[in-house]
Amino acid sequence: MVDAAKNIRPANTAYQFEVFWKALSGDRSLQTHLLKVTSPTALPRIFKDAMSASMLVDIVKCVATFFREEMDLAIKYLENLTKVPRFDMLTLFLSPTEKADLLKVWDEVFCIEETPIECAEILDNLRSVCGLKK
Template identity: 50%
Template sequence: MAGVNSRTRDRERTLDFDGFLNNLQDWDALKVGDGASKTAKIYKQGGNEHFKQRNFSKAIECYSRSIALSPSSVAFANRAMSYLKLKRYEEAEVDCTEALNLDDRYVKAYSRRATARKELGKLKSSLEDSEFALRLEPNNQELRKLYTETKALYDERKIVKKQGQKPLAHELASRAASLATSAIPTRITTPRTAYELEVSWRLLSGDSQKQTKLLKSIPPGSLPQLFKNALSARMLIEIIRTTSTFFKEEMELAVSILDNLTKVPRFDMIIMCLSAPDRADLRRIWDEVFSGDAAPYEHAEAFARLRRRYCTGV
């Protein structure tokens, strides 16, 4: 009976959080940097509540909003754990890498990335992650178990390869399927959600032509609905940077992308919370590429209006 009452209280607390989070869109504190940071923590806490209730999709949504407001290694690692629960291993790996970019000694991020990579068949990389994490926490039994299991799989694969035998289907079929899906696709698929876009974008990192093709595959008018509340400052700057590369050749498309980004919820708040380097980059792009001199007469008014939205306080 006590367990039932405890679960009931957890559900009620989660519902209370949902109601509170739904009211945040009009909260004045969102308009300033400190308010954004505090709100990000509240969304992260909401994600934790949903995770406890095993509502992993809702948890991902909360963590994504937290990241959009104020990226943190904990929020990325927590979203990665939710992805792991849903067997979305590629996204979990990407989020763990983002967490480690912010904190390169975050043991949980190494552990979760090791798990994701193990499931994707990236056994050597998984071993490297778990081995490094064990150096940071030598007495972590969960990590040691993960390392031992992965090492056994890795050694078995080496033996099979050395003997020239095919892997046993009942042991390695699922990992072969995961490996097939982990490769970067040569055909660009139009993303349906902000999560799909961010994952595809990161997988195409280093290939600006494919990133441009990916961006162009999205109808500009669908950007507000695609991002909803999940547009991050990093993604915004990346899109602006990519748009600047085809601005002169496809000016109408560039204008439409920039215009529709301003319709994404909390766009003004994201602009206000940009870091100093991002602000400087945005100013440089606007002055060098989107300046009034570069825009023809028919687009001059649109760019003057957009500049006021993008360069407020920049």
């Protein structure tokens, strides 16, 4: 796993990211490493209008795995996901299952009591942007 993590490099395109992501499927820690070597601010440029709903859900789930340890970084990823072009259209057409998955992550991970109030306010706003009603 350590050797695999050394070979992970940031993607330049949505296609590259998806190929890397799928190659690492089944190992959330390596997917997390891929996400972390990719700057949060690069997400809108990388995905442009090529992000799929399943990729969005996978990335949010991955962000949830390191949320408690790196709350500020996790929020930066979530904020930048909302800046991906056509994000609003993507969330509008999430399947009921995808929406349920996101709601579950939001409720179980992002809405914990330990979340500082300033982060909770940002997350509440992001929840609305994602079209996830309480």
